Amino acid sequence: MAMMRADARRNRARVLDAAETVLARDGLAASMREIAEVAGVGVGTIYRQFPTKEALYQAIVEDRMRRLADRAGELATAEDPGAAFFEYFTTIVADSTMKKVLVDALAVAGIDAKAGSPDIKGAIETLLTRAQRAGAVRGDVGMEELLALLSAACLAAQHHHWDEGLRTRTLAVVFDGLRPARGEAAHV
Amino acid sequence: MAMMRADARRNRARVLDAAETVLARDGLAASMREIAEVAGVGVGTIYRQFPTKEALYQAIVEDRMRRLADRAGELATAEDPGAAFFEYFTTIVADSTMKKVLVDALAVAGIDAKAGSPDIKGAIETLLTRAQRAGAVRGDVGMEELLALLSAACLAAQHHHWDEGLRTRTLAVVFDGLRPARGEAAHV
Amino acid sequence: MAMMRADARRNRARVLDAAETVLARDGLAASMREIAEVAGVGVGTIYRQFPTKEALYQAIVEDRMRRLADRAGELATAEDPGAAFFEYFTTIVADSTMKKVLVDALAVAGIDAKAGSPDIKGAIETLLTRAQRAGAVRGDVGMEELLALLSAACLAAQHHHWDEGLRTRTLAVVFDGLRPARGEAAHV
Amino acid sequence: MAMMRADARRNRARVLDAAETVLARDGLAASMREIAEVAGVGVGTIYRQFPTKEALYQAIVEDRMRRLADRAGELATAEDPGAAFFEYFTTIVADSTMKKVLVDALAVAGIDAKAGSPDIKGAIETLLTRAQRAGAVRGDVGMEELLALLSAACLAAQHHHWDEGLRTRTLAVVFDGLRPARGEAAHV
DNA sequence: TATGAATGAGCGTTCATTCAT
DNA sequence: AATGAATGAACGCTCATTCAT
Numbered sequence: 001m002a003m004m005r006a007d008a009r010r011n012r013a014r015v016l017d018a019a020e021t022v023l024a025r026d027g028l029a030a031s032m033r034e035i036a037e038v039a040g041v042g043v044g045t046i047y048r049q050f051p052t053k054e055a056l057y058q059a060i061v062e063d064r065m066r067r068l069a070d071r072a073g074e075l076a077t078a079e080d081p082g083a084a085f086f087e088y089f090t091t092i093v094a095d096s097t098m099k100k101v102l103v104d105a106l107a108v109a110g111i112d113a114k115a116g117s118p119d120i121k122g123a124i125e126t127l128l129t130r131a132q133r134a135g136a137v138r139g140d141v142g143m144e145e146l147l148a149l150l151s152a153a154c155l156a157a158q159h160h161h162w163d164e165g166l167r168t169r170t171l172a173v174v175f176d177g178l179r180p181a182r183g184e185a186a187h188v
Numbered sequence: 189m190a191m192m193r194a195d196a197r198r199n200r201a202r203v204l205d206a207a208e209t210v211l212a213r214d215g216l217a218a219s220m221r222e223i224a225e226v227a228g229v230g231v232g233t234i235y236r237q238f239p240t241k242e243a244l245y246q247a248i249v250e251d252r253m254r255r256l257a258d259r260a261g262e263l264a265t266a267e268d269p270g271a272a273f274f275e276y277f278t279t280i281v282a283d284s285t286m287k288k289v290l291v292d293a294l295a296v297a298g299i300d301a302k303a304g305s306p307d308i309k310g311a312i313e314t315l316l317t318r319a320q321r322a323g324a325v326r327g328d329v330g331m332e333e334l335l336a337l338l339s340a341a342c343l344a345a346q347h348h349h350w351d352e353g354l355r356t357r358t359l360a361v362v363f364d365g366l367r368p369a370r371g372e373a374a375h376v
Numbered sequence: 377m378a379m380m381r382a383d384a385r386r387n388r389a390r391v392l393d394a395a396e397t398v399l400a401r402d403g404l405a406a407s408m409r410e411i412a413e414v415a416g417v418g419v420g421t422i423y424r425q426f427p428t429k430e431a432l433y434q435a436i437v438e439d440r441m442r443r444l445a446d447r448a449g450e451l452a453t454a455e456d457p458g459a460a461f462f463e464y465f466t467t468i469v470a471d472s473t474m475k476k477v478l479v480d481a482l483a484v485a486g487i488d489a490k491a492g493s494p495d496i497k498g499a500i501e502t503l504l505t506r507a508q509r510a511g512a513v514r515g516d517v518g519m520e521e522l523l524a525l526l527s528a529a530c531l532a533a534q535h536h537h538w539d540e541g542l543r544t545r546t547l548a549v550v551f552d553g554l555r556p557a558r559g560e561a562a563h564v
Numbered sequence: 565m566a567m568m569r570a571d572a573r574r575n576r577a578r579v580l581d582a583a584e585t586v587l588a589r590d591g592l593a594a595s596m597r598e599i600a601e602v603a604g605v606g607v608g609t610i611y612r613q614f615p616t617k618e619a620l621y622q623a624i625v626e627d628r629m630r631r632l633a634d635r636a637g638e639l640a641t642a643e644d645p646g647a648a649f650f651e652y653f654t655t656i657v658a659d660s661t662m663k664k665v666l667v668d669a670l671a672v673a674g675i676d677a678k679a680g681s682p683d684i685k686g687a688i689e690t691l692l693t694r695a696q697r698a699g700a701v702r703g704d705v706g707m708e709e710l711l712a713l714l715s716a717a718c719l720a721a722q723h724h725h726w727d728e729g730l731r732t733r734t735l736a737v738v739f740d741g742l743r744p745a746r747g748e749a750a751h752v
Numbered sequence: 753t754a755t756g757a758a759t760g761a762g763c764g765t766t767c768a769t770t771c772a773t
Numbered sequence: 774a775a776t777g778a779a780t781g782a783a784c785g786c787t788c789a790t791t792c793a794t
Contacts, residue, residue, distance in 0.1 A: 007794085008757065028216060032785060042759040043786080053785065141361065148358040152344030156336055159343060170333040170340075177365030195774080219767060221777095230776040231769085241768065383773085384778065404592060408764060418780040419765080429764065517737065524720055524734040531723060532716030546709040546716075553741030571753085595788060597756095606755040607790085617789065 012049050014039045016063060019056055032056075065120050068092060072123030082136020085127045086175055089150060093167060096154035121147075138180045149174055200237050202227045207248055253308050256280060260311030270324020273315045274363055277338060281355060284342035309335070326368045337362055388425050390415045395436055408432075441496050444468060448499030458512025461503045462551055465526060469543060472530035497523075514556045525550055576613050578603045583624055629684050632656060636687030646700025649691045650739055653714060657731060660718035685711070702744045713738055 018039035022030045032053055036043040050056035071091065078084035121143070128146055131137040153174065157167060206227035210218045220241060224231040238244040259279065266272035309331070316334055319325040341362065345355060394415035398406045408429055412419040426432035447467065454460035497519070504522055507513040529550065533543060582603035586594045596617060600607040614620040635655065642648035685707065692710055695701040717738065721731060 011757085031783075033783085036760095044760070044788080045758055047786065048757065051786095142357070144354055145358040145361060148344055148348065148350065148354055149361060151348060152340035152358075155343040155347060156340030160336065160339060162336065166332055166336055169330070170336040173329065173333060173337060173365040174362060175365070176369075177361035177363070181364075199775090220769080221767075224777090232771085232776055233774080235769070236774075387778085407762075409762085412781095420767085420781065421779050423765070424778065427765095518733070520730055521734040521737060524724065524726065524730055525737060527724060528716035528720030528734075531719040532712055535719060536712065536715060538712065542708055542712060545706070546712040549705065549709060549713060549741040550738060551741070552745075553737040553739070557740075575754090596790085597788070600756090608755055608792085609753085611790070612754075615790095 008049075011039075011041055011045055015041065015046050015049060015056070016060060019060055023060070069120040069123050072120065072127060076123065076126045076130070081127070081130035081134040085131035085137060088124075088127055089175075090167075090171060092150060093153045093157050093171065096157050135180060137178050141178060196237070199229060199233055203229065203234050203237060203244070204248060204251055207244055211248070257308040257311045260308065260315060264311065264314045264318070269315070269318035269322040273319035273325060276312070276315055277363075278359060280338060281341045281345050281359065284345050323368060325366050329366060384425070387415075387417055387421055391417065391422050391425060391432070392436060392439060395432055399436070445496040445499050448496065448503060452499065452502045452506070457503070457506035457510040461507035461513060464500070464503055465551075466543075466547060468526060469529045469533050469547065472533050511556060513554050517554060572613070575605060575609055579605065579610050579613060579620070580624060580627055583620055587624070633684040633687045636684065636691060640687065640690045640694070645691070645694035645698040649695035649701060652688070652691055653739075654731075654735060656714060657717045657721050657735065660721050699744060701742050705742060
């Protein structure tokens with residue numbers, strides 16, 4: 001049974017990988033058949049793990065969210081809170097570029113990530129607060145607009161296939177806007 | 189024949205209007221039949237004007253782009269170039285929120301506006317240049333990252349239904365990042 | 377438009393015919409594709425007329441019911457009420473044999489004919505009452521058991537492909553049971 | 565190996581029971597998975613005993629037929645052959661009502677019982693002959709029409725959920741038709 | 753031997769597109 | 774020129790059956 005489980009788990013992973021790939025390529029039009037073919041399994045195998053197409057999409061979103069939350073958790077104890085904050089922002093956007101269309105496709109499908117499940121929101125909030133205390137980010141920036149900026153960058157990066165140069169230059173503007181004006185005191 | 193032309197033109201406009209409406213309401217799932225019904229014509233009539241669904245979408249995008257370019261043209265001679273620039277940015281984003289699903293739907297459909305046709309790009313570039321000359325925008329911001337920021341804001345505004353408050357606060361950060369650091373000299 | 381209607385009507389009839397045929401052959405397992413093929417139309421054409429498979433089945437039942445009611449109406453003024461009554465019973469059963477599996481298939485599908493819509497029930501009741509008044513049928517036989525006998529004969533005739541001989545001999549028994557015992561007075 | 569056999573036999577019985585239950589509840593739509601779950605075995609175990617779904621259905625029919633034949637055997641030595649005959653007829657129909665959907669489902673599935681295997685036919689023929697000899701049933705009624713009447717009553721009882729009152733009144737007509745006309749001599 | 757994960761043909765249904773009217 | 778009926782490929786999903794464990 002443990003061996004069976006191993007098979008099933010491997011298939012589940014293969015399906016999730018294939019779904020990400022196909023979703024990235026075909027957007028929302030991705031069909032279950034196509035995903036099954038790329039995964040190298042029958043469509044029935046997908047449906048054994050995920051009762052509907054939407055459930056599969058949900059699983060992908062949750063998968064990504066969990067990974068992003070994990071990364072945020074790691075950075076939450078970094079020495080330089082400002083650097084950690086901006087690095088996290090950059091990494092997420094860069095990641096989105098690779099997995100292009102994904103978040104966006106999912107969002108259009110109505111399976112909106114709402115810019116993150118509670119745990120990821122909490123993780124980001126920690127990074128933000130620490131960065132603000134360290135004086136690396138303006139104190140009057142709230143979570144809502146931060147998530148709006150993050151989401152916007154991700155969406156655009158995916159849509160337009162931002163290359164590294166463009167990403168760097170564009171985020172530079174955003175980061176400049178996030179940094180305290182000279183003279184603003186850190187919370188220390 | 190002139191009469192015919194008038195008929196055809198009226199039909200074309202009716203179809204485009206209906207398509208925008210239906211697309212806004214149903215997103216990508218909009219069907220040609222639904223559009224035809226809303227337009228009050230038969231599906232065949234749509235196909236007379238637009239050979240494929242994609243062509244219809246393209247036409248909508250171009251339509252919108254032309255209107256945006258027109259607005260940019262008007263602002264190009266405004267007295268305060270900085271205000272004109274930021275107003276244009278804000279207006280486009282606000283507009284996207286209203287017509288939500290549209291740009292995004294089109295983008296997902298692969299009919300990407302590429303952040304604008306030459307027309308609109310030129311119009312925006314004029315606004316940018318004038319704002320930079322007036323010292324209202326940093327001189328080292330290029331068209332590419334400006335369009336990236338604009339597109340990002342539009343996409344996110346649509347996806348997440350930014351309300352006015354969120355839009356204002358989020359754009360405030362972006363605009364802060366776009367403004368020259370104190371001490372930077374205007375090009376005048 | 378009248379011409380179009382003619383086309384549509386012809387197709388509707390073709391679909392109904394094909395559906396009866398295929399249902400008779402394959403029972404409930406009949407697929408829409410098969411019906412479409414037999415009808416010589418695309419599946420979409422069926423769906424234009426009948427929004428679901430169940431609606432198609434319903435239409436067939438109603439079609440048959442209407443025809444049966446019509447025949448009952450004709451016999452309602454026959455000179456010999458007893459002969460009319462037994463002829464009607466026989467005819468319906470014989471008809472069921474030809475269209476075998478149909479009623480039964482529909483019944484299983486949950487689209488039960490309930491042994492007849494109101495109008496057919498009324499028509500049969502007229503035949504029964506007239507036959508009873510003429511002393512050809514026992515006065516203590518009610519509509520409920522009459523319909524039960526009729527339905528039973530139809531179902532069995534379909535299931536087991538009664539040939540004419542078997543039908544005659546079997547109905548002879550039923551008819552004997554329906555006739556008044558000697559000495560029972562007619563209502564005249 | 566004897567132990568194995570016991571296991572297999574128990575499984576076979578469990579599957580047959582489950583199949584009857586599920587078939588009665590879900591009609592033809594019953595799935596092998598559902599049957600397996602109710603039986604508490606894996607689907608593979610069903611396939612070990614019954615090579616196809618149809619074979620399983622066949623086995624159920626044979627199972628029922630055997631039980632009916634057994635009952636007929638018991639009644640074959642009853643004191644009052646006429647009463648035994650009509651009781652058997654009534655019992656079978658009443659039984660069909662309870663197990664509704666079953667016979668009918670099977671029949672629709674094309675696994676027709678042909679109104680009985682040789683076994684049951686023989687048993688019924690004995691009852692009929694004895695009843696005819698006793699003068700309780702007309703001598704000119706043959707097996708073929710008797711089975712036709714029996715099958716018809718069963719089918720209709722299932723389809724339309726005959727309650728006891730309707731069953732009694734309907735069978736009364738049939739039984740009246742089966743009884744000898746006054747004056748017909750018994751075969752004694 | 754028994755299990756249930758995997759398979760894929762097939763189902764009901766939709767909809768972009770064509771074409772007879 | 775305009776209509777909308779017809780088409781059929783493609784979709785999401787189910788389930789009888791097979792086979793690795």
